[in-house]
Amino acid sequence: MLEPKQYRPLLSVNNLRTSFFRKGVELPVVDDVSFEVSSGETLAIVGESGSGKSVTSLSVMRLIPSPGGRIMGGEVLFDGMDLTMLPEKRMYDVRGNEIAMIFQDPMSSLNPVLTIGEQIAESLRLHKGLSKGKAMHKAIEILRTVGFARAAEIVNEYPHQLSGGMRQRVMIAMAMSCNPKLLIADEPTTALDVTVQAQILDLMQNLKKEFNSAIILITHDLGVVAELADKVIVMYAGKVVEQASVRELFNNPQHPYTRGLMQSVPKLDQDEDRLFSIGGNVPTPDNFPKGCRFCTRCPQVMPKCHQQQPELIKVGDNHLSRCFLHEAADV
């Protein structure tokens, strides 16, 4: 870490630990998570529901639901500042201006009683100090860049007048309005039709090129990962279980969980009677096993897995995996 003049990632999350408290008991929902993203790069965070993906991204934004949840440790270095230490007042400047977010359900993430223009202009007025008229003008321009031919009319319409894909483009327009350095997309295409999904992914890809933003893409859709991401981290029950470049991960998945995920994607070129699935569910934080968190569902589980927690081990170039199997293979 002391090497001089190294390239510095835009965001580097180190040993992040975020917990929720229920009746005074600490439930570590995100446990010892580290990753880095640089400008112009897309990092995908993959995992099932309950694996801590969304909480990780909300921790970066420092928007953990306040009574109940807390960042317990680690650091979130963004552009040289540790966001976990930043006073709340400064966070208001960071949110929306330097880090923006888009959500899964465009039906519910737009305010139903405000016009599209008002919603986009709000953030411009807040961060760029534009007047109402100028902000509205800018909102029209931004809507045009995300592909609305009727942008001048759309600004005066309400969310319920738009289709799901249009709303998600409005969300992207809102998020990109202040040219943030980092965009966090929490399952941006999950609620959309497949054809619209492709348009949205294209749009995000183009915006990334245009503004050289970094993107954190949270998804459980491996197809989207293959399409968009440069690097991937796979999360399971609050921990990173595998981390690699996209190509490496898809060609050479190491962790049994990652392999399971890949097998459970339906393939058109293979004739299968039954789709593979990983049995069971992600354990809830109050039921995490003592050893490896995946030991309850792992097809290759060993006695050791129930006793100890494995560490992230280097299994290739920029490829880490958290499994005892690799130790055994090395010896």
Place this chain on the structure above:
Amino acid sequence: MTSKDSVIVDQPFVAQDQLGSHRPLWRITLTKFWQNRLAVIGLVLLSIIIISALLAPWIAPHDPNWQNLRMRLQPPSAEFWLGTDHLGRDIFSRLLFAGRVSLFVGFSAMLGAITIGTTLGAIAGYYGGRVDAFIMRTVDVVISFPSIFLLITLVAIFQPSIDKLILSFALLSWTGTARLVRGEFLTLKQREYVLAARTLGMSNMSIIFRQILPNAMGPIIVAATLAVGGFILAESALSFLGLGVQPPTASWGNMLTNAQSLNVFRNAWWYPTFPGLMIFITVLSFNFVGDGLRDALDPKVLER
């Protein structure tokens, strides 16, 4: 940025854009309100009452406080359209001027109560926790005041006046609105657009007042409408008891005070009838309009 249009998106989504052709929300609300006959009747009656009260100095045929003891308790005639009272004052003119006072009290008290109730309810619902507990316990305390006795005591200690009447109405009746708004905020703050607003760097205050409050306006408007009627009724009651608006200023309530005697009842039916009718019609109209708004703003009530 205009020149870069084509860089970001290869082809604009023209076909999809055409989807956006539904009617805006307020228009649906208006249509639904318009279909409610009682509400429309209420609105028309209210408009007539409010406009004639506003124009009272110009349309009143007589000075409302001009006494003519030779013309006491005259029945309705061409000269005195609705008759005269026990001091020979023209009842029609007095009703017009009394309407100004009664409506002013009703609207001002409503504004006060709704403002206090909305602000405190919004803060309680949004922040939750201790803030919520403190505000809601205050609500409990205020609700448990026997308000009519408190009003009578207040008026007995201080000189009764219109502004004190409004103030005490507002301070004693914001609690219902506070509970209503708190309830709305408890559910609305969970919506994803609130989280989205937070990720855009909005402060709590602008989230409360610019993002959530507009979504809670429907029930607040209904409560406000119904409250005006309630305050007019309360003002009438207190004025009738001689504790509200003081003579010679006319209010619908205090006009009834002097109409109580058996003599008036037996010989001058017009004297108690018209002020009573005004109170009745006005309060009923506010209730009709309030109910109409409630149905119109409720998305669950479908258009017929």
